[in-house]
Amino acid sequence: MRRSTLLWVVGIFGWTTLAALAATGGGRTAPRRPPAARPAPPPPRSKPAPPPPLGPVEELFETKVRPVLFAQCLGCHGETRQTAGLRLDSREAMLKGGQRGPAIVPGKPDDSLLVRAIRHVGDVRMPPGQRLKPEEIEAIAAWIAAGAPWPAAPQAANAGPVTPLHRRHWAFQPIRRVAPPPVRNRAWVRNEIDRFILAELEKRGLSPAPPADRRTLIRRATLDLTGLPPTPQEVAAFLADRSPDAWEKVIDRLLASPQYGERWARHWLDVARYADTNGQDENLIFGNAWRYRDYVIRAFNQDKPYDQFIREQIAGDLLPAASEEERYERLVATGFLVIGPKVLAEPDKPKLVMDVVDEQIDVTTRAFLGLTVSCARCHDHKFDPIPTRDYYALAGIFKSTVTIHSDQGIVSRWNERPLAPPEVVAVRRRYEAQARELRERMNRARDAAEKMRLAAELRALDEQAPPPLPMAMAVEEGKAQDCPIHLRGSTLNLGEVVPRRFLSIFYPSEPPPLKTRESGRRELAEWIASADHPLTARVMVNRIWLHLMGRGLVDTPDNFGFLGERPSHPALLDYLARRFVADGWSVKRLIRRIVLSRVYQLSTADQPAARARDPDNRWYWRANRRRLEVEAIRDAILAASGQLDRTMGGLGLAGQSGYATNDQSRDVARYDSHRRSVYLPVVRNAVYDMFQVFDFVDPSVVSARRATTTVAPQALFLMNSPFVIAQARQMAERLMREVDGEGARVERAYLLTLGRPPRPVEAARTLDFLARYAAELAAVEPDPVARRRQAWAAVCQALFASNEFVYRD
Numbered sequence: 001m002r003r004s005t006l007l008w009v010v011g012i013f014g015w016t017t018l019a020a021l022a023a024t025g026g027g028r029t030a031p032r033r034p035p036a037a038r039p040a041p042p043p044p045r046s047k048p049a050p051p052p053p054l055g056p057v058e059e060l061f062e063t064k065v066r067p068v069l070f071a072q073c074l075g076c077h078g079e080t081r082q083t084a085g086l087r088l089d090s091r092e093a094m095l096k097g098g099q100r101g102p103a104i105v106p107g108k109p110d111d112s113l114l115v116r117a118i119r120h121v122g123d124v125r126m127p128p129g130q131r132l133k134p135e136e137i138e139a140i141a142a143w144i145a146a147g148a149p150w151p152a153a154p155q156a157a158n159a160g161p162v163t164p165l166h167r168r169h170w171a172f173q174p175i176r177r178v179a180p181p182p183v184r185n186r187a188w189v190r191n192e193i194d195r196f197i198l199a200e201l202e203k204r205g206l207s208p209a210p211p212a213d214r215r216t217l218i219r220r221a222t223l224d225l226t227g228l229p230p231t232p233q234e235v236a237a238f239l240a241d242r243s244p245d246a247w248e249k250v251i252d253r254l255l256a257s258p259q260y261g262e263r264w265a266r267h268w269l270d271v272a273r274y275a276d277t278n279g280q281d282e283n284l285i286f287g288n289a290w291r292y293r294d295y296v297i298r299a300f301n302q303d304k305p306y307d308q309f310i311r312e313q314i315a316g317d318l319l320p321a322a323s324e325e326e327r328y329e330r331l332v333a334t335g336f337l338v339i340g341p342k343v344l345a346e347p348d349k350p351k352l353v354m355d356v357v358d359e360q361i362d363v364t365t366r367a368f369l370g371l372t373v374s375c376a377r378c379h380d381h382k383f384d385p386i387p388t389r390d391y392y393a394l395a396g397i398f399k400s401t402v403t404i405h406s407d408q409g410i411v412s413r414w415n416e417r418p419l420a421p422p423e424v425v426a427v428r429r430r431y432e433a434q435a436r437e438l439r440e441r442m443n444r445a446r447d448a449a450e451k452m453r454l455a456a457e458l459r460a461l462d463e464q465a466p467p468p469l470p471m472a473m474a475v476e477e478g479k480a481q482d483c484p485i486h487l488r489g490s491t492l493n494l495g496e497v498v499p500r501r502f503l504s505i506f507y508p509s510e511p512p513p514l515k516t517r518e519s520g521r522r523e524l525a526e527w528i529a530s531a532d533h534p535l536t537a538r539v540m541v542n543r544i545w546l547h548l549m550g551r552g553l554v555d556t557p558d559n560f561g562f563l564g565e566r567p568s569h570p571a572l573l574d575y576l577a578r579r580f581v582a583d584g585w586s587v588k589r590l591i592r593r594i595v596l597s598r599v600y601q602l603s604t605a606d607q608p609a610a611r612a613r614d615p616d617n618r619w620y621w622r623a624n625r626r627r628l629e630v631e632a633i634r635d636a637i638l639a640a641s642g643q644l645d646r647t648m649g650g651l652g653l654a655g656q657s658g659y660a661t662n663d664q665s666r667d668v669a670r671y672d673s674h675r676r677s678v679y680l681p682v683v684r685n686a687v688y689d690m691f692q693v694f695d696f697v698d699p700s701v702v703s704a705r706r707a708t709t710t711v712a713p714q715a716l717f718l719m720n721s722p723f724v725i726a727q728a729r730q731m732a733e734r735l736m737r738e739v740d741g742e743g744a745r746v747e748r749a750y751l752l753t754l755g756r757p758p759r760p761v762e763a764a765r766t767l768d769f770l771a772r773y774a775a776e777l778a779a780v781e782p783d784p785v786a787r788r789r790q791a792w793a794a795v796c797q798a799l800f801a802s803n804e805f806v807y808r809d
Contacts, residue, residue, distance in 0.1 A: 227263035261301030279684025292335030370560035400519035550624030630694035631677035732792035
C-alpha cells in the first residue's frame, strides 16, 4: 500500500476511534481619585409634564404589536413595497387587505388572515423563514380580539417624532432606586443579585439548577475573565483550598492578572469596530491603530473608571492632563473616532466628510447609549424618538472635529497626531520641510551636476535626520460650526441650520444649544458620562452581564430603542446600574459582584420541567453553556501546547504602511505569531481565516454580541488546519518531554486541555488508540519514538477538536 494512502486510512481510523473518546468526554488597579472639576453638563433629562396615559390595549399595540409589524412585516407590506397588494402599516390598509381580502377582522383573530398566516395555518405562512415567537403571535391575536385599535401618535410642536408614548419607554426613564426583593429560599442567596433572580424563579414556579462542581467553576471563571484555560496547578490549588473565601481569592487573582485586560479589551474592541486596516475601497494599513488597542487593554487592567473611559475616547484631546504621558494617552484614546472604515477615494469630498461624521455618530451613540441615531440621517427615525434635527445637531459636533484630510489628493488620509513634546515635533517638521524642498528642487533641476549636488545635500541631511515621530490615530479640533440639515442625506440639498446640542427625548422641549467655542465634543462626553444619564450605565452593565452570563438582561445589547427587547429583569438592571455608578464606575467591581453570585455558579444541568416552561433560559434557572470565541480557542490551543507567548502590546501591523492586500487581493499580514489573538492583525475585507470560520465580528460595524454558528467548516478546520496540526505536535512533544509513562501522559493531556483528569473509560480508550495507531504507523515509520510522537499528536488534536475543549460550561 502506498504511504499516502496508508496514512489517510490510518488518519480516518484514528479520528473515528477518538470521536467516541472526545464525546465522552500588568493588572494594577488604578486608585480612585476624586473627580476633577469639570464644566457642568446640561442635565441629561429634565422632567417633562407627564403624558396622558394610554389604555391597556393601546399600550399592548405600541409595545408588543407595532414593533413586530415594523421589524417583520413592513419590508414586504409597507409604503414602498406591497407584496400581493397588501399593506400592513395602518389599520385602514389592513381592513382593505390585498389579493386575498382583508388582513384582519376586528374582534375575530381566528378569522383574520394575518393571524392564520403567522400561526402557519393554511397555505400562507408568514413571515418567510423563521416563525414569530409564540408571545408575539398571541400579542397580535389579543390586539385584534380587542378591536385592533391603531392609536394616532400626537405630535408635540417642533418635537419631530417625540411623542408621549416615546417618553414612557423604559430605557428613557431615570434609573430607579430599587431594593432587592424578598425570597422564600433565603438560604440559597449569596448576594443581592441572587435575590432578584430567585424572586423571578419563585414567581414562575422554577427552581435553580444545582451548583457547578469546582473544576467547572474555575475553568468557567478563568476563561470568562482572562480568555485562557486554568493551568493544572491553578486547578489543583483551588481544589485543595477549603477556606470559606477560596472562590473570592480565585476571582481576585484573575481580575489582577494582566490577561484580564487582554480578554475584556477584546470585548470593547468589538464594540469600537477596531481594525488594523481601513477596508472599503482603499484598504490601507492603519500602522498606528495598535496604540488604541493597547490603550484599551491598559484601561481595563487599571480599572479606569468607565465614565472617564468615555470622556477620553470622545474628547481626550480636550481634557486637561497632569503630565505629557497622560496627554499622549488621551490623544490615543480618541482613536475611537478615527479607526472606522472610510471610502478614502470618494471623489465627492463633502460627502466623504459627512460619511465619516455619520460613522462617528453611529459608533458613539450605539457604543455608549445603545441607540441607532444614524438611522435619522435622511429622515426622522422610523421608530425611535430621534428626529433628523437631532442627528444634524450631533453632526455639527463631529463636523467641527478634524478626522480626515479630504483636500490632499484623490485618496484622502486620516488624521494622525505626534506623541512628542512641541520642541521635538518642531525639529522633525523642520527636517521634513527641508527634505521636501530638496526633493522638489531635484525634480525641477535639468542640469546633471546640479542634480548630483542636490542629491548629495539630501544624503547629508538624511544622515542627520532626527528619529521619526511616534504617531497616533487621533482627532483634533476644527472650525466650530453648526450643521444644516441635509435633505434626504444629500450634501447638495441643504436645509435649516441646526445648532449643536443633544437629543430631544431627554428634554421636555428642544434642548438648549451648546454655548462653546469648541466643537462640543467635551460637552457631549460629559453629557453621556453623567451619572444621571438613563442609558449609559444600563448599557454597559448589560454588556458585562451578557459576557458573563451568556445572555443580556436586555437581549438586544446594541439597541435599547423601541425595536430592542425589554429587559427580562428591569429591577436588577437598575440595581446594578446604580451600584456601578456608586462604585466609581468600576468594571472590575461589577464583574466581581456578578461572579460571586450563586446564579453565576449554577451548573448547566438540564431540568425538563424548567426547560418546558423556559426553553430559552430567560430567567436564568441554569448556567448557559456556550462555545468559546475564536480568540479563546486559539489561545487555549497555544496554552496547552506550551507555545503561548504572553508578551503584551505592540506588533500587529505596527509601523507598516501601504495596502493591506496585494494586487492578487491576498492579505499581506502574517498570522504565525504565537502571541495572544488580541494582537493578531484585523484586516478589513480579508479577516484571518480561522477568525472567519469561528464567527469573528465584522470589524466595520459596532458589535456587542457575536453570532455563534455550528457548521461543518469549523470541524474541518480543527482537523486540517496547519496551525492546529502543528500545535498538536508541539503538545505531543511537551507531554513526552515533561511526563514519564503513558498513563501519566494521558492524565496530563486531559488536564491541559479540559481541566480535568480522564474518566477510566477515556483513559483506557486513549491508551488502546495509542498502541494501535503506533502499530499501524510501523509500516511507514521505522523509528518507534517518532511513531509514538505521531500517535500522541493525533490524541492531542482530537482533544482540541472535542466539544468539551471549545465549549465553556
